[in-house]
Amino acid sequence: MQRKLTLGLATGLVVTLLTMTSSVFAQKSATDDIAKYREMIADGNPSELYEAAGEDLWKKPAGPKNATLEKCDLGLGAGVVKGAAAQLPRYFKDTNKVQDLESRLMTCMQVLQGRDPQEMIDAAFQKGPKKDMEAIVAYVVTLSKGDKIKVSTAHPKEKEMYDLGKRAFFFQGGPMDFSCASCHAENGKRIRLQDLPNITEQKGAAMGWGYWPAYRVSSGQFWTMQQRLNDCYRQQRFPFPIYGSDVTIALSMYMAKTANGGTVETPGLKR
Amino acid sequence: MADPMRVRAAENGGTVDVKILMKHDMEAGQRKDAAGKTIPQWFISTINVKANGKDVFNGQFGPAVSKDPFLNFKYKGAKGDKITVTWIDNKADKRTDEATVS
Amino acid sequence: MNDQRRSLLKYSAVFGLMASTGLISLAQAQEWNKAAFERKSLDDVFKILSSGSPEKSAAVTLNAPDIAENGAVVPVGISTTLKAEQMAILVEKNPSALAAQFFIPAGTDSFVTTRIKMGQTSNVYALVKADGKWNMSVKEVKVTLGGCGG
């Protein structure tokens, strides 16, 4: 008897709660469904197709010097690819610069293969030399999958880049007054049904930095971090960030450093 | 020439799980290029999978299959089976890749 | 062994012979069903697949998300406890309803997963032909607008 009463009360309470929160509930289920969708497409990431092509390009002699990229130093010594993406961006003594993966690869292509970096900078994404770059990036980042993000700001130039990046993250401009922070500085926010990681915190930064580069299902393309940032700025209604420019490297440094300790999940699979 | 596929095939309890990723634009003929011209249909139309020379799967795609198509199926087989995947598209371009069941 | 099965076996044997002797190519052996893929409506495709009106069956499971974050890639799987000979995926509101069809030889599981494009929210149909008869399962998949939209 008592049990029945309790049960009845509990049911009543549940019904009330359900009615009260029905709209919240509907929203919650919509985001849950999106999570289910993502789970379903997680198997069979087309990034693999790029990664295979990238490995070939890494080992194939090219450029005026007809050399491979196998001696490229990504920060762990000449030719070490395994784990390299997890510790970028970083300071490189030979260029006296902080470089991200793509700007470093341009250096390697220039020094080892004799290719002109300007051609890479000027090329459109997904075309010409950029297509090669994208495949090579897919190959390199796959070899850090599962590693911990481990970016250093010990060198003064690294620290400086981090500080510049942090400032750039909050820099508003354009006809919509947007900065990166407009969308990525609070927890629990969404655009439409897409969760927005809070990049100012470790957890959110790892969600962002750790999953790019990624295959983007909406465009059917593999996007490097440079292209990801480029399209962020496009949507922010900014002018065009030059490929490998300091603002892109500074932002990468800020995101990567904030994400330290998170896991490299690249190449990711994104909407 | 078409880009290579990724074929993964793993045996577990007498069943081989085959996962195939094909590199193809799968153009549906619905999009327009920068000049406003419709981009013509271009898609993989048939796919055949053999294990040790014997058909284990046949598929036909329309242009509504996603870009870089993914296919997963299972057949009764064993480790060491030689899997041969062939696709043909509507422009008669074709590609064959092989994998060994692990 | 019933007659139908016997005739099917005979047919496959002849076909197999033709294929192995090079009389027909792979493409011809499973010739792409142009008519079915070019029909617009569900009913037209049903007709061409000579499926009549397929019956809804609990034995057919359509594995698809309730909401697709992007219509360009919608994962769709079919599995069934029936012994499938042929399977098909149809999207009611796509420009052409038939997205893909599969032929399942003996020894292959009655299971397939692929990914399709959907222009808008629509019913998705999983069709399974077993014992010469078509069965189906239907599910609505919502296609949402995602991202900043620019």
Add this chain to the structure above:
Amino acid sequence: MKKTNIKKLLAITGFILTSSLIHNAAVAQQKNDPKFNKMIQDSFRAEGIAGLDRIDQDATQKFCSDTQFANSKKGEAMRVKIQKINMDTIKQPSDGNYIGDWKAGERIAQSGRGATWTDKADAAVGGGCYNCHAIDPKEISHGNIGPSLSGYGKLRGYSQEIITYTWNRINNSKAYNACSNMPRFGHFKLLNEKQMQDVMALLLDPESPVNK
């Protein structure tokens, strides 16, 4: 002797601690950093309709880029000033009409297009409202950066006060909240007068699904 030394040390430590606390509390406006400015200048190029003038910040953008100061007690006077500047930019509708066609408003609210370097100069700019707000409850794909606007008119009423406030807010949200995340649709001419009237109708026409 030893004792006094320790005392001294303690005093100094205390002083350092206190001063650093004070320093933290008193947030100063971010200094102009030539290195940062140069980085921004050198990192972008004009593309399509997106010219380099887009990174020349106005007073509002400059103030709001320093979030720490903008949100601090010290920043309050400046916040009020920024809001005043923005309030002064708002023009009421030239034809006196505030409420247009809610159906057209819904289309504007749905579209997040326009004003990027891949858009043409004459391409219509969307409001992108659903990116951040719940509006028509039937649309499940909505963001939550801004508050829900479902039932907007029904909940707030249709008084002239509410109408004017809403018009102002769409025109220039920064008139009420200096560093609101919402774009200044009127100020930057992202939406024209008619489009803003249509979006108004979506929120404030009793016939709009928002108020059903």
